Amino acid sequence: MKKNLSDKTVVITGGTSRLGHSFVHRALREGARVHFTFYQNKSKAEDLIRAGATGHEVDLASMESLNRFIQEIRAAMSGLDVLIHNAAACRDHTVQNLSEEDWDYVMNVNLKAVYYLTKKLLPLLFKKKPAKVFMLTSRVALRGAYGTANYAAAKAGLIALAKSLAMELGRKKILVNAVNPGFMHSAMTVDLPRTAIERNIELNPLKEYSNPDEVAAFLSYLCGDEMNQVTGQVFHWEGRETIL
Numbered sequence: 001m002k003k004n005l006s007d008k009t010v011v012i013t014g015g016t017s018r019l020g021h022s023f024v025h026r027a028l029r030e031g032a033r034v035h036f037t038f039y040q041n042k043s044k045a046e047d048l049i050r051a052g053a054t055g056h057e058v059d060l061a062s063m064e065s066l067n068r069f070i071q072e073i074r075a076a077m078s079g080l081d082v083l084i085h086n087a088a089a090c091r092d093h094t095v096q097n098l099s100e101e102d103w104d105y106v107m108n109v110n111l112k113a114v115y116y117l118t119k120k121l122l123p124l125l126f127k128k129k130p131a132k133v134f135m136l137t138s139r140v141a142l143r144g145a146y147g148t149a150n151y152a153a154a155k156a157g158l159i160a161l162a163k164s165l166a167m168e169l170g171r172k173k174i175l176v177n178a179v180n181p182g183f184m185h186s187a188m189t190v191d192l193p194r195t196a197i198e199r200n201i202e203l204n205p206l207k208e209y210s211n212p213d214e215v216a217a218f219l220s221y222l223c224g225d226e227m228n229q230v231t232g233q234v235f236h237w238e239g240r241e242t243i244l
Contacts, residue, residue, distance in 0.1 A: 003018045003031035004224040009077050011121070013037045013060065013113075014087030015053065016044035019136070019181055022216035023084070024048050030220055032236045033094055035073060038086060060087055060113040070120045079127035082223045085158070087116045090151045103150045110154035115161065122174075129173040130228050134219065135162045137234065159234055166232030175231040177222070181215045182237045 014020045015036025021044060027034050028051055037058040038045040045055045057073055061063040073080075089109040090193050091102035118133060127129035140148055141155035169176060187205040215237050221227065222235075 003029075004220055004226075005127045006031035008032045008081040009035075009079065010082040010084065010223065011035045011073060011080060012084040012086050013058070013117070015048055015055065016041040017086060017088075018085045019212045019215055021048065022212045023086070023219055024053050024215075025051060026216045027221050030050050030224075030234055032082075032223075033077075037069065039087075040194070046078075061108045061215070063116075064179050065115060066116055070117070073121065074124070077124060079211065080121055080124035080131060081130045083118065083121055083125065084132070084136070084223075085117070086136045087113070087172070088136070088138075088151075088155075090148065092151065093148045094147050094181045095149050098150060106150040107154050110151065111157045111161070114158060118165065121168075125174055126172060131174045132223060133162075133165065133169075133174065133176045134222065135159075135176075135178045137162075139182065139236075142179070153185065162234070163232045170231055175228070178232060178234045179215070179219065179222075180234060 005027055008027075008031070010032045011021055012027075012034065013022060013036070015024050015034075016038040020036065024034050024036050025048070029083075034048075034053040035056060036045075036048060037056050037060070039057065039059055042057075045057070049055050054076070056069050058069045061168040089106055091098075091106055093102060099178065116133060125133070137158045138152070138155040140152040141159055146153050159178050162176050164166055165174075166176040218235070218237065222230075
């Protein structure tokens with residue numbers, strides 16, 4: 001039986017995050033050739049490399065590092081089926097205490113790198129019909145959140161970018177969508193105050209964390225050949241939209 005991602009080439013940033021790690025393993029099982037980025041987390045990267053993926057250590061805030069990665073990808077493949085922007089960074093402060101450096105860093109990793117990588121990898125995406133681009137956004141893009149103005153603004157920007165690119169690239173048969181994976185237990189959330197964790201879990205009608213393995217399975221389905229006419233959408237992995 002043909003696997004869902006047989007013969008697909010996939011690039012995902014943030015492969016060593018909780019969701020990224022789950023997705024890379026799933027995509028490999030589904031028959032994909034997977035390239036992933038990581039930053040400093042070499043132990044998890046080595047696990048993914050042993051499983052069959054190709055790892056690239058990339059600082060998404062550095063243009064030099066981004067350009068080196070782009071050259072590596074261009075040299076490794078003649079066409080790209082799926083590009084997933086999953087990597088993220090946060091530096092939380094209230095705006096009153098938020099430095100320009102922390103604002104720029106979060107914007108560079110979460111938004112500028114997405115624009116730049118998509119733009120530079122378009123020639124590879126154009127060679128596949130359809131090709132797919134996914135942007136991992138967040139519930140805070142819709143609700144906002146105390147002390148995360150930079151992160152929320154960047155994630156909201158991803159939604160607008162996805163919808164705009166869907167319009168621009170539709171005639172080229174490139175589908176662009178955003179996915180809100182909900183509130184997960186991850187490296188980005190583990191150090192939040194207990195009250196903040198409880199408040200975020202309370203927003204989900206199931207009163208629990210999002211399951212990264214289930215989100216990875218959903219992403220895998222979206223990447224496959226059964227989904228070829230959906231673009232410009234935001235998929236919410238929660239019991240309800242969090243805009244209310």
